[in-house]
Amino acid sequence: MDVLPGVDPRAPLLEVSDLHVEFRTGYGVAKAVNGANFWLSPGETLAILGESGCGKSVTAQAIMGILDTPPGYVTQGQIKYRGVDLLKMSENDRRKVRANRIAMIFQDALSALNPVYTVGFQLGELFRKHRGMSRGDAKKRAIDLLDQVKIPAAKARIDDYPHQFSGGMRQRVMIAMALALDPEVLIADEPTTALDVTVQAQIMGLLADLQRQRNMGLILITHDMGVVADVADRISVMYAGKVVEEAPVYDIYARPAHPYTRALLESIPRLDMKGQQLSVIRGLPPALTDVPKGCAFNPRCAYARDACRQDPAPPAYQVSHQPHRTARCHFFREVIGE
Amino acid sequence: MFRYIVRRLLQMVLTFFGATFLLFALVFANQKDPIQALVGERPVTESQRTFLTERYHLDDGFFTQYWYYLKGVLTGDFGTSLTGRKIVDMMSDAWPVTLRLALIAIVIAATFSVSAGVYSAIKRGGIFDNVSLLLTLVLLAMPIVVIAPLFQLIFGIQLGWFPPTATRDATFWQLLLPAIVLACIVIAPEMRVTRTAVAENLRADYVRTARAKGLTRMRVIWVHVLRNSLIPVVTLIGVDLGGLMAGAIVTEHVFNIPGVGFNLARAIRTEDGPLVVGFVSILVILFLFINLLVDLMYAALDPRIRYE
Ligand SMILES: Nc1ncnc2c1ncn2[C@@H]1O[C@H](COP(=O)(O)OP(=O)(O)O)[C@@H](O)[C@H]1O
Ligand code: SF4
Ligand SMILES: [Mg+2]
Numbered sequence: 353m354d355v356l357p358g359v360d361p362r363a364p365l366l367e368v369s370d371l372h373v374e375f376r377t378g379y380g381v382a383k384a385v386n387g388a389n390f391w392l393s394p395g396e397t398l399a400i401l402g403e404s405g406c407g408k409s410v411t412a413q414a415i416m417g418i419l420d421t422p423p424g425y426v427t428q429g430q431i432k433y434r435g436v437d438l439l440k441m442s443e444n445d446r447r448k449v450r451a452n453r454i455a456m457i458f459q460d461a462l463s464a465l466n467p468v469y470t471v472g473f474q475l476g477e478l479f480r481k482h483r484g485m486s487r488g489d490a491k492k493r494a495i496d497l498l499d500q501v502k503i504p505a506a507k508a509r510i511d512d513y514p515h516q517f518s519g520g521m522r523q524r525v526m527i528a529m530a531l532a533l534d535p536e537v538l539i540a541d542e543p544t545t546a547l548d549v550t551v552q553a554q555i556m557g558l559l560a561d562l563q564r565q566r567n568m569g570l571i572l573i574t575h576d577m578g579v580v581a582d583v584a585d586r587i588s589v590m591y592a593g594k595v596v597e598e599a600p601v602y603d604i605y606a607r608p609a610h611p612y613t614r615a616l617l618e619s620i621p622r623l624d625m626k627g628q629q630l631s632v633i634r635g636l637p638p639a640l641t642d643v644p645k646g647c648a649f650n651p652r653c654a655y656a657r658d659a660c661r662q663d664p665a666p667p668a669y670q671v672s673h674q675p676h677r678t679a680r681c682h683f684f685r686e687v688i689g690e
Numbered sequence: 691m692f693r694y695i696v697r698r699l700l701q702m703v704l705t706f707f708g709a710t711f712l713l714f715a716l717v718f719a720n721q722k723d724p725i726q727a728l729v730g731e732r733p734v735t736e737s738q739r740t741f742l743t744e745r746y747h748l749d750d751g752f753f754t755q756y757w758y759y760l761k762g763v764l765t766g767d768f769g770t771s772l773t774g775r776k777i778v779d780m781m782s783d784a785w786p787v788t789l790r791l792a793l794i795a796i797v798i799a800a801t802f803s804v805s806a807g808v809y810s811a812i813k814r815g816g817i818f819d820n821v822s823l824l825l826t827l828v829l830l831a832m833p834i835v836v837i838a839p840l841f842q843l844i845f846g847i848q849l850g851w852f853p854p855t856a857t858r859d860a861t862f863w864q865l866l867l868p869a870i871v872l873a874c875i876v877i878a879p880e881m882r883v884t885r886t887a888v889a890e891n892l893r894a895d896y897v898r899t900a901r902a903k904g905l906t907r908m909r910v911i912w913v914h915v916l917r918n919s920l921i922p923v924v925t926l927i928g929v930d931l932g933g934l935m936a937g938a939i940v941t942e943h944v945f946n947i948p949g950v951g952f953n954l955a956r957a958i959r960t961e962d963g964p965l966v967v968g969f970v971s972i973l974v975i976l977f978l979f980i981n982l983l984v985d986l987m988y989a990a991l992d993p994r995i996r997y998e
Contacts (some may be wrong), residue, residue: 413898416901416902418898418901418902420893447904447905447906448904449904450901450902450903450904451902451903451904452904455902456902458895458898458899458902460895463894463895463896464895464896464898464899465896465899466896466899466900466914466917466918467896467918467992467993467994468917468918468991468992468993469914469917470993477903477905478903478904481904481905481906481909482904513993513994515993515994526899529899529903
């Protein structure tokens with residue numbers, strides 16, 4: 353593998369700071385990400401949680417460097433991998449980071465895989481183009497990979513096309529593809545949303561196993577709070593393109609510090625609540641072309657007062673140092689105290 | 691795959707009967723005097739009348755007539771033109787040159803429209819895209835009866851870059867200008883379809899995956915996007931063959947190429963019924979084969995069809 357200039361193995365694995373992404377469309381500028389901050393260590397699972405449309409996928413695409421440009425542009429911030437800012441790299445170096453160092457799994461494997469090539473071709477391509485392997489060697493490695501993600505009869509299925517696999521098996525193919533070149537960071541964007549509940553658990557289990565074996569850093573993007581409780585170490589909650597709360601998973605479930613997190617937790621269906629009204633967060637997330645002044649959550653917030661409706665927006669207040677927790681709410685003490 | 695081919699072949703046989711039956715019915719049946727229909731507006735001598743009656747079995751019932759006609763087509767016995775020449779001989783002179791002309795035209799059109807279409811789609815809204823849109827609009831607005839003599843005049847006669855006419859054993863060089871003219875009638879739609887298909891596929895999820903795999907832009911476009919985008923283009927090229935054949939009538943006439951179009955044009959003009967029927971019958975069969983070819987290519991490009 354090519355050596356990337358400036359990579360320091362002792363530097364933090366991944367650090368995103370003050371990331372801004374906007375989409376310049378005919379309808380105006382949509383600020384999809386407005387200062388996202390988070391970091392990731394080897395072997396750790398960070399869950400990024402938030403309602404649909406809050407900028408989770410866009411953040412992931414910005415890290416991978418695969419935004420649709422135009423209309424999407426990173427306008428501000430840093431994405432540091434082992435001390436090197438990916439945003440300042442040449443396109444050619446950046447390309448080598450993809451799949452080799454940072455890989456990604458997409459939500460819907462049926463559309464994310466190319467329908468007209470066999471899975472063997474799509475897996476083998478990674479070894480051929482990044483490692484210079486022959487077709488034959490690449491195919492052997494591809495079969496190996498399908499074995500590793502526990503696809504039965506891998507050898508027989510290597511020449512099948514994506515549409516010939518079941519949904520769960522297809523997502524395993526996606527996982528195999530992401531892990532092919534032993535990346536240090538894996539970003540999984542809603543990897544189980546398109547699947548049946550029973551299959552969801554299997555895929556999450558497989559991901560957790562593979563992550564442990566390889567000591568990978570995993571960013572798990574989801575809008576489902578139920579999914580993250582078992583697997584995540586830390587959670588970053590996103591709202592309107594910002595990380596509004598960041599905390600270890602236990603703490604966030606026990607004592608949320610942001611009203612939005614709190615509302616999300618109350619919306620998880622639980623068995624002991626059978627028959628009771630589910631609490632859903634009232635209102636809609638703001639249009640990204642027109643984010644409210646002050647705290648973006650204020651029109652929906654039960655705690656909102658005048659200060660919330662005025663700029664500046666709440667900064668990332670330090671909620672506690674040990675463990676490290678932040679929340680973008682002027683009144684986090686009140687929220688957490690209840 | 692095997693089942694797919696068998697099914698297509700069966701369909702093809704059915705279409706063959708349907709199409710030839712229709713052709714036959716249009717020419718012979720449904721006419722008060724089929725012989726007059728065959729020879730056109732000119733007077734028919736008594737001996738000609740007996741000859742044609744016998745040749746097309748006009749005294750027999752309709753289905754018997756169709757049967758004899760079919761037998762002729764399948765055994766290569768197309769009878770004699772009103773000029774007295776055997777139609778089979780005329781065909782073996784005409785078809786090779788037309789097939790070569792059409793082939794050169796298809797290759798030119800496909801190469802040009804696919805590369806220009808892909809480039810347009812990548813640089814959407816750029817100068818190349820806008821200029822090519824304008825040019826395709828101009829091309830679309832120009833009928834072949836204008837393009838053919840215009841190109842002959844400019845490139846063949848005034849600039850003298852190409853030979854302005856062709857002979858029976860036309861060389862590749864002689865066929866190049868008429869082939870370019872012929873290609874012009876299909877380039878515009880083929881290029882637009884390529885552009886649309888590529889632009890659409892560029893937004894597909896699998897493209898994002900391919901980029902996330904760290905593949906080069908070249909590979910993403912020419913391997914991942916193109917294979918998917920070619921599916922509608924191949925279909926169109928197949929369909930365009932009809933337009934190409936129609937265009938060949940004018941082009942061959944203008945460039946004096948003794949091919950199918952040339953013969954057909956003359957047969958229609960001199961109202962030589964047997965000759966028209968003969969050539970059109972072969973055209974029908976050719977279309978059937980090309981459709982089969984297009985469908986097979988379709989299946990080769992898209993596995994979802996193959997494994998249906
Ligand atoms: N290709 C695009 N073109 C224009 N706007 C986009 C595009 N992709 C995303 N956006 C905008 O970014 C917002 C955030 O999208 P996304 O990150 O996909 O949300 P999610 O959190 O559900 O993954 C969307 O609401 C949309 O307005
Ligand atoms: S800052 Fe105000 S509006 Fe925003 S979450 Fe806190 S209390 Fe609610
Ligand atoms: Mg998303």
